[in-house]
Amino acid sequence: MAVLLARETVAGASLMLAEPASDASALRKDMAPPASLTVRALAVFDERGVTDIIAEGARATVDRSAEVARIVSATPRP
Structure with missing residues (x-):
């Protein structure tokens, strides 16, 4: 279960950061x-x-x- 959660977290963050207007530091603060x-x-x-x-x-x-x-x-x- 922990591995699945980690994979999904990374996948979700990757999708969010792939957006043109994304900002890694803002994502970090939001999450x-x-x-x-x-x-x-x-x-x-x-x-x-x-x-x-x-x-x-x-x-x-x-x-x-x-x-x-x-x-x-x-x-x-x-």
Whole structure:
């Protein structure tokens, strides 16, 4: 049940953010009222730099993807 709830939450947020006029910070505020458990969790994430960690991981993925593309394009084809 928890996995289903998590999947549906992510799917719903994705749909909301796909709208042209969407704003991630407004969605966060709307979905996490000030006294909620979610706000506590988000505060810890912010304190620990989770956003920076995710961004760094994404950059590493892009860099590695470029490396693999160079290797594949340099590999002779039969």
